[in-house]
Amino acid sequence: MIKTTIKNIVTCCTLLFISACDAGNDNNAIWRKLNLNNTVLLTLPHGKVVIELAPQFAPQHVAQFSQLTKQGFYDATKFYRVIDGFVAQAGPKDGSEKDKSVPILAMESEWTTDKTWSFTQVQTQDLFAQQTGFKDSFAVAANPSENKAWLTHCPGTLAMARNNEADSASSHFYFVIGQAPRYLDRIMTVFGRVVYGMQYIQAIQRTSVVEGDYAVDHRDFTAIVKMQLMSDVPETERLLIEVENTESAAFSERLTKRRVRESAFFYKKPPPVLDVCQVPVRSRIVTTK
Amino acid sequence: MIKTTIKNIVTCCTLLFISACDAGNDNNAIWRKLNLNNTVLLTLPHGKVVIELAPQFAPQHVAQFSQLTKQGFYDATKFYRVIDGFVAQAGPKDGSEKDKSVPILAMESEWTTDKTWSFTQVQTQDLFAQQTGFKDSFAVAANPSENKAWLTHCPGTLAMARNNEADSASSHFYFVIGQAPRYLDRIMTVFGRVVYGMQYIQAIQRTSVVEGDYAVDHRDFTAIVKMQLMSDVPETERLLIEVENTESAAFSERLTKRRVRESAFFYKKPPPVLDVCQVPVRSRIVTTK
Numbered sequence: 001m002i003k004t005t006i007k008n009i010v011t012c013c014t015l016l017f018i019s020a021c022d023a024g025n026d027n028n029a030i031w032r033k034l035n036l037n038n039t040v041l042l043t044l045p046h047g048k049v050v051i052e053l054a055p056q057f058a059p060q061h062v063a064q065f066s067q068l069t070k071q072g073f074y075d076a077t078k079f080y081r082v083i084d085g086f087v088a089q090a091g092p093k094d095g096s097e098k099d100k101s102v103p104i105l106a107m108e109s110e111w112t113t114d115k116t117w118s119f120t121q122v123q124t125q126d127l128f129a130q131q132t133g134f135k136d137s138f139a140v141a142a143n144p145s146e147n148k149a150w151l152t153h154c155p156g157t158l159a160m161a162r163n164n165e166a167d168s169a170s171s172h173f174y175f176v177i178g179q180a181p182r183y184l185d186r187i188m189t190v191f192g193r194v195v196y197g198m199q200y201i202q203a204i205q206r207t208s209v210v211e212g213d214y215a216v217d218h219r220d221f222t223a224i225v226k227m228q229l230m231s232d233v234p235e236t237e238r239l240l241i242e243v244e245n246t247e248s249a250a251f252s253e254r255l256t257k258r259r260v261r262e263s264a265f266f267y268k269k270p271p272p273v274l275d276v277c278q279v280p281v282r283s284r285i286v287t288t289k
Numbered sequence: 290m291i292k293t294t295i296k297n298i299v300t301c302c303t304l305l306f307i308s309a310c311d312a313g314n315d316n317n318a319i320w321r322k323l324n325l326n327n328t329v330l331l332t333l334p335h336g337k338v339v340i341e342l343a344p345q346f347a348p349q350h351v352a353q354f355s356q357l358t359k360q361g362f363y364d365a366t367k368f369y370r371v372i373d374g375f376v377a378q379a380g381p382k383d384g385s386e387k388d389k390s391v392p393i394l395a396m397e398s399e400w401t402t403d404k405t406w407s408f409t410q411v412q413t414q415d416l417f418a419q420q421t422g423f424k425d426s427f428a429v430a431a432n433p434s435e436n437k438a439w440l441t442h443c444p445g446t447l448a449m450a451r452n453n454e455a456d457s458a459s460s461h462f463y464f465v466i467g468q469a470p471r472y473l474d475r476i477m478t479v480f481g482r483v484v485y486g487m488q489y490i491q492a493i494q495r496t497s498v499v500e501g502d503y504a505v506d507h508r509d510f511t512a513i514v515k516m517q518l519m520s521d522v523p524e525t526e527r528l529l530i531e532v533e534n535t536e537s538a539a540f541s542e543r544l545t546k547r548r549v550r551e552s553a554f555f556y557k558k559p560p561p562v563l564d565v566c567q568v569p570v571r572s573r574i575v576t577t578k
Contacts, residue, residue: 084488085444085569127415127562155374155468164553177491179444179567180468183550183559196499199373202466202491210485212574261472264453270472273416278468280374285501 030250031242031284032137034195036231038062040069041239043225047200050230050241050283051158051192054138057151058108058191061160061169065191066229068102068171074227082222083208085179088201089161090224091172102170105160108189110150113142117149120246122255122276128152128182132276134246138193139276141185151190154180154277156201158192175201180277195283196241240286255279319539320531320573321426323484327351328519329358330528333511336489339519339530339572340447340481343427346440347397347480350449350458354480355518357391357460363516371511372497374468377490378450379513380461391459394449397478399439402431406438409535411544411565417441417471421565423535427482428565430474440479443469443566445490447481464490469566484572485530529575544568 040051055062068074074090081089092098119135119142126132129141132152139157142149153159157176160169169189194201204222209215230238244251258279259272329340344351357363363379370378381387408424408431415421418430421441428446431438442448446465449458458478483490493511498504519527533540547568548561 084491123416127412127564128560164556166556179564181567182564183567185559187555187557187559199495202373206488210572210574212576266476267453267455268476270474270476271417275416275468275471278470278472283499285499287501 027245028248028250029245030248032245033242033286034230034240036238037066037229039230039241040066040192041226041228041230041233042197043227044200044204044222045225046203046222047197048239049197049200050195050239052137052195052241052243053158053192054136054151054190056136057111057138058189060105061108061189061191064103064105064171065160065173069227069229070232072226073098073102073171074224076223076225078218078221078223079204080207080218080221081174082177082204082206084177084206086177086181087174088177088204089172089174091161099171104167105169105189106167107169107187108191110148110186113144113147113149119149120252120255122274122279126275128185134251134276134279134281137195137243137246137281138190139279139281141182141276148186150186152180152276153182153184153188153190154193156194156198157190158194159184159188159190162188177202177204180275182277195243196239196285241283242286244282246281316534317537317539318534319537321534322531322575323519323529325520325527326355326518328530329355329481330515330517330519330522331486332514332516333489333493334514335492336486337528338486338489339484339528341426341484341530341532342447342481343425343440343479345425346400346427347478349394350397350478350480353392353394353460354449354462358516358518359521361515362387362391362460363513365512365514367507367510367512368493369496369507369510370463371466371493371495373466373495375466375470376463377466377493377511378461378463380450388460393456394458394478395456396458396476397480398475399437402433402436402438408438409541409544411563411568415564417474423540423565423568423570426484426532426535426570427479428568428570430471430565437475439475441469441565442471442473442477442479443482445483445487446479447483448473448477448479451477466491466493469564471566484532485528485574530572531575533571535570 034052038053042049053062077092079088079090119133119140121133123132131142133140139152139154141152153176155176161172161174162169207216259274323341327342331338342351366379366381368377368379408422408429410422412421420431422429428441428443430441442465444465450461450463451458496505548563
């Protein structure tokens with residue numbers, strides 16, 4: 001690990017394999033431009049974060065979250081429940097007028113698949129699903145025997161919080177900041193993921209401390225400076241991101257190389273399996289203008 | 290997730306189940322005091338971190354790391370390779386006299402088990418091992434068919450970096466800061482884990498950026514202010530930690546409750562399985578004096 005970066009090896013192999021790196025709409029393009037209407041710019045006191053929303057998987061959640069974002073609903077709200085290794089959760093003051101003003105959402109935590117449904121498969125028979133993989137750059141899990149698929153909880157996942165009832169989410173949301181809590185799959189609505197600035201999400205002030213430690217003063221909780229749809233951000237301030245097209249042959253090739261670990265660094269080969277939440281889906285900045 | 294904290298539920302259930310919370314040496318004590326000679330205080334510019342070393346699993350690595358720590362070897366060295374979602378790696382300047390002065394270590398990445406060997410089992414047949422569980426509060430994986438067991442890479446794991454050759458580690462080390470890179474198991478020597486202050490490890494300056502982003506100036510890399518064995522820290526400045534005794538009946542009970550998810554929050558029960566890297570092993574501060 002001193003001089004040999006596993007990720008670099010994979011990238012390097014991919015670059016050798018691929019002769020062009022054009023972004024575009026064709027299925028084999030390596031990079032995919034984000035739709036500005038489905039992209040959120042979250043400004044934190046210590047950095048900027050970009051989120052891709054997933055209206056194709058959770059349309060009502062994305063519609064409501066986008067609408068609230070456009071209204072400036074989240075500006076100045078705080079991350080009030082931040083547990084290291086688990087989640088960073090934000091929203092308006094519980095039970096406040098603002099909180100109660102938002103309509104309740106019906107769960108959109110999974111969908112029914114048919115014979116035509118497909119995705120880029122990563123693994124079969126992990127602990128929580130018959131299959132895992134990627135669809136539109138989102139980590140997905142599926143149980144073909146039930147004709148069901150769902151967005152799965154990985155680090156960087158954005159999902160809506162709720163009370164005990166299934167259909168009780170409204171505006172409170174959380175980012176996963178620790179080892180994938182896959183047991184929340186199918187019972188929480190995942191509707192986006194961090195595509196840039198995860199290090200700033202990881203630096204959000206924890207609100208929960210271990211027994212015996214000093215409590216964190218609520219005035220020190222991390223506040224959202226501003227949350228905007230990227231299409232509403234003035235052009236000169238936009239952060240334009242492209243993400244890997246997980247439907248491309250290049251991405252499949254990268255998965256294969258990651259699985260077999262050909263580098264000399266792996267003097268003993270690990271099991272040829274992949275944890276879908278441990279496979280990086282790369283992003284790049286096209287321009288900051 | 291708004292009002293119902295999964296971890297709180299589990300804690301609560303455990304507290305109901307357990308009538309005493311004494312620390313001690315008996316096998317059923319809920320908490321275990323750390324041995325100050327196997328505990329490291331890592332002072333970062335933004336917070337203090339406590340690490341438990343594992344001489345019972347990687348004796349030579351712990352001996353060398355402890356010796357270097359006692360000498361002040363790591364003071365003022367930097368985290369020069371920090372990749373979000375992967376690892377934060379530190380050590381002296383590559384190829385420097387200081388770097389070359391340290392003896393090379395032989396791999397201690399797994400051990401042979403016999404019939405008498407036991408651990409607190411968490412799961413069978415995960416992606417990377419026949420069994421997973423805990424031993425002395427460390428996450429462990431095992432393949433009984435090969436009579437082998439090993440410390441597994443989870444978030445917070447401390448391991449020694451190396452070059453391509455198996456036996457090439459010396460002083461460079463890394464913390465896992467993302468989804469468990471289990472494919473590094475058995476080919477890297479894990480020799481400790483963070484038991485306090487993981488949020489400060491997560492806040493270490495990333496040195497790697499996405500394509501198109503500004504490079505991070507090396508002057509901004511996070512430096513180690515001081516690294517000391519806790520036994521060498523003046524008594525008034527010690528951070529005394531206890532960790533959950535993973536061999537206790539209480540911990541096994543907690544595992545069971547975590548697996549079955551009885552809370553009403555789980556209106557639909559997830560698969561009754563556990564990812565060993567997603568099971569919290571709690572710590573508490575006994576005193577900061």
